[in-house]
Amino acid sequence: MRNQISGVSNVLLNVMFWALAVACLFPVLLVVSVSLTDELAIIRHGYNIIPPKFSLYAYEFLFKDSDKIFRGYGISILVTLAGTAISLILTSLFAYPISRKDMPYRNSLSFFVFFTMLFHGGLVPWYLTYAAAGLKNTLWALIIPLLIAPFNIIIMRIFFSNTIPDSLIESAKIDGASELRIYARIVLPLSLPVMATIGLFQTLNYWNDWYNSMVFISDNRLVSLQYLMYKVITQVQYLTSGMVNSGVAGQELAKIPTETVRMAMAIVGIGPIVFVYPFVQKYFVKGLTIGAVKG
Structure with a gap:
């Protein structure tokens, strides 16, 4: 009877998790479908999971100036990799002591x-x-403001406190290891779960950041991909808002995709970051929970 109840519970849990997986996957599939749909079909039929009329015009419109897109990709990738690496080093160097x-x-x-989680100096002093x-018009303006997150320091500190045994540190000291050697050769190798978790948080923060580009960057060669996408959306909304004289713009305004280009930009923006999560998935839950329960 006990095994039968356990079997039924497993079936119910599997069904529930499959339903949740489908619920999470459905919006992504809908975004992909809309980005591959003709704009007029969207206006007539609304959003559909299967495109009523297939079209790549949204991507063609988006990549007309492909040099800016690929440059934005390069800036975002460089800032994300450098920022995440430096952030992990500084966060762990503060959290461990x-x-x-x-x-x-x-x-x-x-x-x-x-204290810094509760109170902020304000936007003007920050700027x-x-x-x-x-730092204006430099890549450091996209890296430094996001380097340290107090929440990440607290998570890492709890992990170190509850996971790294004091006896292990004492043994290393008796063997003559310096503090830096203990940190680099003992603490960091044992902290892969929390490092991967914080690394994922910071990767998402850097990749999704567009605000710092808007505030500090006026050189179009240094803007991130997300801010470039933001500018495209703003320009499309302005052109289709009716504020532009149709006599000046001609019939080109009618050819500008609005709904489909938004979805295409979402796909272009999330593309690379989707491949990061599978590499840290096995550490993610462990990194968040292992330090939360005192062994």
Whole structure:
């Protein structure tokens, strides 16, 4: 009877998870379908999971200036890789010391991190700080503002506190290992789950960021892909809003896709980041939960 109940429960759980998977996958399929649908078919029939009239015009319209798209890809990839790597190093270098019980002023430093989650200096001081440092129109303006996240430091500190045994650190000290050697050769190899989790968070933050490009970058050669997509959407909305004289624009306004190009941009924007998650999936749940339960 016990095995029978367990079997029924497993079937119900599998059905539930398959339903959730389909519910999560359906919007993605709908976005892909709409991006491959003719604009007039969207106007007449609305959104459909199967395109009533297949068309690649949205992608043709989007890639008319392909040089800017590929340059934006390059900027976003470079900023994401460099920013995530530097962020992981700095976050772990801050979180590990405050996780050690013998660290002086560890509680004060932890409070400082928590305080910044509650209070912000404001947009104007934030902008003036980076502008005065000479970061405008540089790639550092896209990297530095997102380097440190207090929430990530807290997650990593809890992981270090609950996962790295004090006896292991003491043994390494007895063997003559320095603090830097303990950090690099013992702590980091044992922290792959939390490093992968925080790395995924930071990868998403950097890849999806468009605000820093809008604020700090005026050189079109340095804008990220997301901000480039944002500008395309804004321009399309402006051209189709009725504020442009149709006599000046001619019949070209009628050829501009609106709904389909938005979906095409979503596909172009999420393409590379989709391939990151499978590599860190096995660490993701473990990295979030292993430090949350005291062993």
